[in-house]
Amino acid sequence: MHKRLMSPQRLWLLAGYTAAAVALFCAPLYLSDFRLNLLAKFLAFAIVALGLDLIWGYTGILSLGHGVFFGLGGYAMAMYLKLEASGGRLPDFMDWSGLTALPWFWKPFSSFGFAFAAGILLPALLALVLGYFTFRNRIRGVYFTILTQALVIITVTLFIGQQAYTGGTNGVTGYGKLFGQSLASPETKQTLYWVTVVALIAAYVLCRFLVKSRFGKVLRAIRDGENRVRFIGYNPAVYQMVAFSISAGLAGLAGMLFVLHVGIISPSMMGIVPSIEMVLWVAIGGRGTLVGAALGAILLNSAKSVFSESYPDAWLFFMGALFVIVVVFLPKGAAGLFGQFKWLRKGRTVHEDGDGVSYPAVR
Amino acid sequence: MKMGMESAILQCDEVTVDFDGFKAVQGMSFRLERGELRFLIGPNGAGKTTMLDVICGKVKPTVGKVLFGGKIDITRKKEHQIAELGIGRKFQTPSIFPTLTVFENLEIAMRQNRSVLAALRAKLNAEEQERIAAQLEMIGLQEKAYWRAGGLSHGEKQWLEIGMMLLQEPEILLLDEPVAGMTDNETEKTGELLRTISQTQSIVVVEHDMEFVRNFASKVTVMHEGRLLKEGSMEDVQRDDRVAEVYLGKRRDADAGRSTA
Numbered sequence: 001m002h003k004r005l006m007s008p009q010r011l012w013l014l015a016g017y018t019a020a021a022v023a024l025f026c027a028p029l030y031l032s033d034f035r036l037n038l039l040a041k042f043l044a045f046a047i048v049a050l051g052l053d054l055i056w057g058y059t060g061i062l063s064l065g066h067g068v069f070f071g072l073g074g075y076a077m078a079m080y081l082k083l084e085a086s087g088g089r090l091p092d093f094m095d096w097s098g099l100t101a102l103p104w105f106w107k108p109f110s111s112f113g114f115a116f117a118a119g120i121l122l123p124a125l126l127a128l129v130l131g132y133f134t135f136r137n138r139i140r141g142v143y144f145t146i147l148t149q150a151l152v153i154i155t156v157t158l159f160i161g162q163q164a165y166t167g168g169t170n171g172v173t174g175y176g177k178l179f180g181q182s183l184a185s186p187e188t189k190q191t192l193y194w195v196t197v198v199a200l201i202a203a204y205v206l207c208r209f210l211v212k213s214r215f216g217k218v219l220r221a222i223r224d225g226e227n228r229v230r231f232i233g234y235n236p237a238v239y240q241m242v243a244f245s246i247s248a249g250l251a252g253l254a255g256m257l258f259v260l261h262v263g264i265i266s267p268s269m270m271g272i273v274p275s276i277e278m279v280l281w282v283a284i285g286g287r288g289t290l291v292g293a294a295l296g297a298i299l300l301n302s303a304k305s306v307f308s309e310s311y312p313d314a315w316l317f318f319m320g321a322l323f324v325i326v327v328v329f330l331p332k333g334a335a336g337l338f339g340q341f342k343w344l345r346k347g348r349t350v351h352e353d354g355d356g357v358s359y360p361a362v363r
Numbered sequence: 364m365k366m367g368m369e370s371a372i373l374q375c376d377e378v379t380v381d382f383d384g385f386k387a388v389q390g391m392s393f394r395l396e397r398g399e400l401r402f403l404i405g406p407n408g409a410g411k412t413t414m415l416d417v418i419c420g421k422v423k424p425t426v427g428k429v430l431f432g433g434k435i436d437i438t439r440k441k442e443h444q445i446a447e448l449g450i451g452r453k454f455q456t457p458s459i460f461p462t463l464t465v466f467e468n469l470e471i472a473m474r475q476n477r478s479v480l481a482a483l484r485a486k487l488n489a490e491e492q493e494r495i496a497a498q499l500e501m502i503g504l505q506e507k508a509y510w511r512a513g514g515l516s517h518g519e520k521q522w523l524e525i526g527m528m529l530l531q532e533p534e535i536l537l538l539d540e541p542v543a544g545m546t547d548n549e550t551e552k553t554g555e556l557l558r559t560i561s562q563t564q565s566i567v568v569v570e571h572d573m574e575f576v577r578n579f580a581s582k583v584t585v586m587h588e589g590r591l592l593k594e595g596s597m598e599d600v601q602r603d604d605r606v607a608e609v610y611l612g613k614r615r616d617a618d619a620g621r622s623t624a
Contacts, residue, residue, distance in 0.1 A: 214485035217467050224460040231419060232531060233446035234477045242479050 024197045033186045037261055040193040042301040044257040047203045049281045049297035050290055051250030054207055056279070057287030058216060059243045060223030061140065065148030066278050068155045069123035069248035071270025073255025075159075076122060078172035078265045079106060080115035085175035092174065097164035106165075112179075119256040120249045127248030131241035138237075140226070152272050159267040171266025183263060196257050200294070203250055207290050210246070219243055251278075284326050285333050292335025299334065371433060372397045372565045373418065373535055378427035380413055380589075387413040388424070389589040395535065400561035402576050403569045404600075405586035406609055411569045412455070414586070415537045418567070419452040420445040432534075447477065451533030455540050457520035461513025465504050465523055468512050469495045472527035494530065502526040517544050525553070529560070536566045542575055554579040585609075 024043075028036055048070055055061050082091045083106070090102060108114045130151065134144055159166045166172070181188045210216050221229050222236045229236050259265050268274075278297075285296015303322060307315035330336050373395040380388040388410040395401055403411045416422035418429060420442040431437045437445050446452075460468050473491065475481065487495075499505040502522040507515065512523060521544065528536060541557075542550040550572070557566055557579060570576050576583065576597065583600045585592040587609045593600055600606055 210483075213483050214471060215479060215482040217463060217471050218482055220463055221460045221468075221471055224462055225458055227421075227442075228454075228458045228460065230442040231421075231446050231452045232472050232477075232527070233443050234471075235441070235443045238479055239482075 021197075021201065024200075025194070028190050028193065033189060036193055037189055038302075038305060039298075040189070040196045041258060041261045042298045043193075043196045043200045044254045044261065045278070045281065045301055046294040046297040047200055047254035047257070048251045048278050049285065049293040050200075050203050050207045051247035051254075052278055052282045053287055053290060053293035054210065054219075054250075055243050055247040056282060057289070057293065058211060058223065059219045059240060061240060061244065062145045062279065063148045063244070063247070064145050064272070064275050064279060065151040066248070066251045067270040067272070067275035068152055069127060069251035070255040070258070070274070070278070071155070071159075071265065071267070072123045072126065073119040073252030074259045074265035074269065075166070075172060075255075076109065076115050076119035076252070077256040077259040078175070079109040080112055081175035081178065081259070082172050083110045084177060091167075091172075093167045093170065093172075094164055099164050103165055116256065120252045123252035123255075124245045124249035128241055128245040131237075131244045135237040135240040135244075149272065149275075152270070152275050156267045156271050159270075167266070169267060171264055171269070173264035173266070175263070178260065183260065189261075192257075192260050196261070199253060199257060203253070204290060204294065206246075207250075210243075211290065215239070215242075280323070283333060284323065286330075286335025287333060289333075289335040292333050295334060370397060371395060372399075372431070373567075374428075374430040374433070375414075375418070376428045376430070378414070378417055378424045378429065380410070380417060380422055381425040386589055388417065390427070391586070391589065391591055393584055393591065393594070395565050395567060397565055398561060398563065400557055400566045400579070400581060401568070402580040402583045403567055403586065404571070404573075404576060404583060405592065408588070409586040410589040411586055412539055413589075415452065415539055415567065415569060418445075418535075419450055419537055421452075443477070446531075446533075449532075449534035450537065451528045451531045451535070452537045453524050453528050453539060453541060455543065457517065457524050459512045459515075459520050459523050459527070461511065463512055464509050465499070465512050465515070466495065466508045468523060468527055469498055469530055473530040474532040498526045498530055501529075518546070518549055521545060522549075525556070532564075534564055536560065536564055538566065538568045540570060540572075541568060542570070542572055550575055 027039060031039060048066060052063065052066055055063055086092070090099060091106075094102070109118070130147070134140075134147060139147065160169050162168070176183050178188070181191075183189075183192075211219075218229065218234055218239055221234075222239060226236050255265070258269075281297035281300050282293045283296070284300055285294065286292025300322075304315070304319060307318045311318065326333065371394040375391060375393050378388055378391045379386060391410065391414060403414065405411055413422060417424050417438070420437065420440060424438055427438070428436050429438050431445075431448055431450065435448065437448065437450075440448070460471075463471070470487065470491075473495065475485065496505070499508055502525065504515075504519060504523060504526070507519070512520065515523060521541065525541065538557075542553050545553060554575060557568065560566060580597050582595065583597055584594045585600055585603075585606050587605075592609065593603045593606050595603075
């Protein structure tokens with residue numbers, strides 16, 4: 001395990017990664033601007049999926065509140081863009097709501113650096129605080145999951161209610177420029193696409209490092225038996241908090257990229273349905289494998305857009321069928337398929353095989 | 364006597380555990396010397412496992428103190444803090460991490476800095492690899508080092524857990540029925556192992572297998588209905604009428620095993 005450097009499996013893996021990276025970087029060559037923009041959005045979703053997999057697939061904690069973290073990242077970026085677009089005047093929706101001065105917490109968002117940092121750190125911090133009060137008090141399983149749903153409802157209600165500060169139901173939109181470049185121009189879109197690819201690869205490398213490190217092994221140990229981990233001398237709450245926080249930070253990053261691609265963020269994008277959808281990407285792709293989670297996000301969203309274009313009346317049935325098929329036939333998600341191929345190829349025993357995990361969704 | 368008090372690695376004073384009115388342990392006191400191999404026996408519901416739970420922090424006593432190393436009261440500490448102080452626990456059912464490999468199970472159990480930052484930076488050095496390899500050999504699992512631990516047999520899981528605990532290098536090992544489900548051969552091997560360990564570390568074993576207790580115990584503590592009934596050598600204990608009585612007053616040993624199994 002530690003001495004084999006370039007075994008055939010490793011070479012294959014490396015070849016696979018390289019091919020995937022090349023395919024992603026060259027996508028502008030073979031995709032239309034419209035498709036490229038869609039793919040960019042899906043890649044941003046893949047970053048959320050990676051983060052979710054870290055906390056759900058590896059640590060065994062199901063969060064149905066990642067929409068909030070995604071949304072917070074999105075709002076941070078949108079606030080910067082809005083201030084840029086308003087050019088020193090009050091953003092239009094504040095004007096309509098009767099505000100006369102820029103609220104204090106909006107001011108720092110005129111700096112891109114601050115907005116960018118806040119887009120990652122705010123969700124991470126919120127997750128840390130939530131994690132502190134839950135994991136430390138050993139709230140876990142469904143109870144934790146329900147709390148994350150509560151977080152979604154609270155946040156969405158707050159954002160809708162505070163129209164003067166958040167743009168209410170409409171969210172924050174009506175901006176078109178980043179660093180003086182039009183967000184709608186094909187060149188900018190292409191650059192943003194590449195930025196997203198780089199961000200996704202960086203997120204993947206980060207997650208892979210985390211998962212392969214001893215930290216990652218402790219996370220999996222917590223998933224297997226939180227109490228046992230405690231009696232070895234680890235404090236699981238701290239590990240869970242850190243994992244949850246990193247996971248939320250990644251969702252925030254994805255939210256920022258999403259806003260750059262789509263040009264709007266509103267409470268409906270951080271609600272209950274999107275939060276659950278995010279979990280579906282990971283479940284379908286294969287929790288407990290990073291590639292599976294990321295692929296799940298890309299494939300599921302691609303399927304959604306293809307189905308809805310081709311069969312505008314029936315696409316939801318196709319999506320439903322897809323879920324049923326995966327749940328019934330591929331309990332380890334799409335990535336489980338790879339595991340089976342690997343098993344055939346290497347003739348390993350079941351005990352050594354595969355990274356995919358299948359266990360009850362909610363403990 | 365005063366000098367002796369200070370050398371005790373573990374001292375429980377008047378420990379009472381109250382589960383909503385049911386007193387699982389009542390005013391139990393006992394002391395464990397350094398390098399002692401102590402057997403804790405008694406019929407079902409005597410409070411043996413609860414006593415171990417108190418020592419490792421799983422259960423907080425309602426009354427009483429537990430002193431570790433003569434000065435640290437561990438009843439106010441959290442489980443992971445107690446484990447870090449040097450008290451290791453092996454549970455009745457083998458609790459290993461099934462989706463981790465055997466090697467990984469040992470790797471994370473190994474004595475080390477347990478903070479998140481340390482875990483992020485941790486790299487297996489040659490010395491640690493050797494220690495894990497040596498442990499694998501001792502528990503006879505070197506062939507299965509890269510198996511998922513969930514795929515091991517019951518006995519192998521028991522051994523893995525013992526291996527994990529040894530790598531943890533606790534000063535006190537708490538074992539709850541370590542030989543349950545083991546073959547005679549394995550039982551013998553476990554007994555020898557406990558004897559070896561007790562040269563450097565202190566051990567408390569809760570056990571129902573009287574044969575095993577007789578073969579390996581130097582000092583035995585008998586509990587009954589949450590209280591200390593008798594403490595002494597195996598012969599003393601076997602000769603004691605009250606002990607015979609709580610074990611249903613029948614033939615002392617064989618039935619003792621059966622009545623509580």
